[in-house]
Amino acid sequence: LVAAGLVTALALFPHPSDPVGGVGAVAGPSVGELTAAVGAGVVSAEQAMVLVRERGRAMAAASTRAKTGMTAVIGGDREQVLATLARHGLTPANINGAHQIVAAGTREQLAALSDEPPVRARLIPLPVAGAFHTDHMAAAVRTLGALAGSVSVRDARIRLVSNRDGQVVHHGRDVLDRIVAQVAAPVRWDRCMDTLGDLGATGVLEIPPAGTLTGLVRRELPGVEAFALKSPKDLPAAREFVARHGGAPGGDDSPTWRLVVAPVKGTFRADAVVLGATLDSHSSIGAVMVRDQMHPVQAPYGGTVIEWLVEDGDPVSPGQPLVRLHPTVRTA
Numbered sequence: 059l060v061a062a063g064l065v066t067a068l069a070l071f072p073h074p075s076d077p078v079g080g081v082g083a084v085a086g087p088s089v090g091e092l093t094a095a096v097g098a099g100v101v102s103a104e105q106a107m108v109l110v111r112e113r114g115r116a117m118a119a120a121s122t123r124a125k126t127g128m129t130a131v132i133g134g135d136r137e138q139v140l141a142t143l144a145r146h147g148l149t150p151a152n153i154n155g156a157h158q159i160v161a162a163g164t165r166e167q168l169a170a171l172s173d174e175p176p177v178r179a180r181l182i183p184l185p186v187a188g189a190f191h192t193d194h195m196a197a198a199v200r201t202l203g204a205l206a207g208s209v210s211v212r213d214a215r216i217r218l219v220s221n222r223d224g225q226v227v228h229h230g231r232d233v234l235d236r237i238v239a240q241v242a243a244p245v246r247w248d249r250c251m252d253t254l255g256d257l258g259a260t261g262v263l264e265i266p267p268a269g270t271l272t273g274l275v276r277r278e279l280p281g282v283e284a285f286a287l288k289s290p291k292d293l294p295a296a297r298e299f300v301a302r303h304g305g306a307p308g309g310d311d312s313p314t315w316r317l318v319v320a321p322v323k324g325t326f327r328a329d330a331v332v333l334g335a336t337l338d339s340h341s342s343i344g345a346v347m348v349r350d351q352m353h354p355v356q357a358p359y360g361g362t363v364i365e366w367l368v369e370d371g372d373p374v375s376p377g378q379p380l381v382r383l384h385p386t387v388r389t390a
Contacts, residue, residue, distance in 0.1 A: 256322070
């Protein structure tokens with residue numbers, strides 16, 4: 059999956075800088091987030107291929123610890139479906155939209171779900187080796203986390219929408235940490251699509267193997283054009299699609315490690331941080347308010363505040379730069 063995506067991206071964008079300034083955001087469910095991380099410039103293609111190989115091995119090993127599996131739940135009332143899964147001790151491992159949720163857990167739990175399914179829902183057992191994106195993959199997270207510590211990362215040059223919560227993630231280490239943790243955490247593709255809508259996306263291009271996400275986008279984001287790039291013969295039309303929908307600011311050619319960006323769409327509430335202040339890593343700079351919910355914003359690295367790019371009370375969009383920092387320099 060990752061290799062197919064990377065080869066296609068290279069055919070579509072021969073130079074690594076080609077998507078910057080033309081692609082507004084990248085995202086990929088589950089293992090596809092590694093492909094997205096390469097597209098955003100967070101990790102190299104070579105690093106991604108090593109990580110996905112070891113990810114697969116670790117998840118396969120974790121799957122041998124218990125007899126587990128996954129079942130797609132199609133249709134039904136969303137809240138009733140989630141309540142039914144909770145009653146059976148199952149995890150909603152993939153929430154792909156309002157009417158498509160994948161349940162994961164032990165074979166016994168899945169059998170109980172089959173005997174007592176949600177009202178007006180159809181169950182489709184999936185031919186997978188284990189309960190991915192659940193606590194059953196905890197051992198794989200530990201293995202992958204140890205390997206990820208040796209991977210060098212860069213901050214994203216294009217907005218990267220995270221599977222974990224649909225937030226735009228900018229800091230490279232945060233991107234990689236989320237990819238590792240996601241092996242044992244649910245995939246919230248529904249929230250990724252919500253964020254694409256908040257960003258004002260007019261077109262979504264799906265790279266191979268394409269088709270599934272295109273259908274979800276068309277159902278969940280009416281008015282947004284979707285294109286499934288399935289084979290080399292589709293490349294000319296895909297380039298035309300990108301040219302027609304491109305132009306949204308996807309990144310910043312200035313050193314991105316100096317920026318702190320908004321994770322979600324909302325109203326920014328700034329802390330009392332003045333120009334010239336020196337921040338430690340993970341210091342709070344404020345929060346983005348979405349209705350009654352507060353999303354804290356932290357500076358992932360230490361530095362001196364040299365420019366505020368928004369003011370308290372300003373509306374912000376996902377990935378919008380909030381403040382520019384001069385990095386803290388440490389000497390041996």
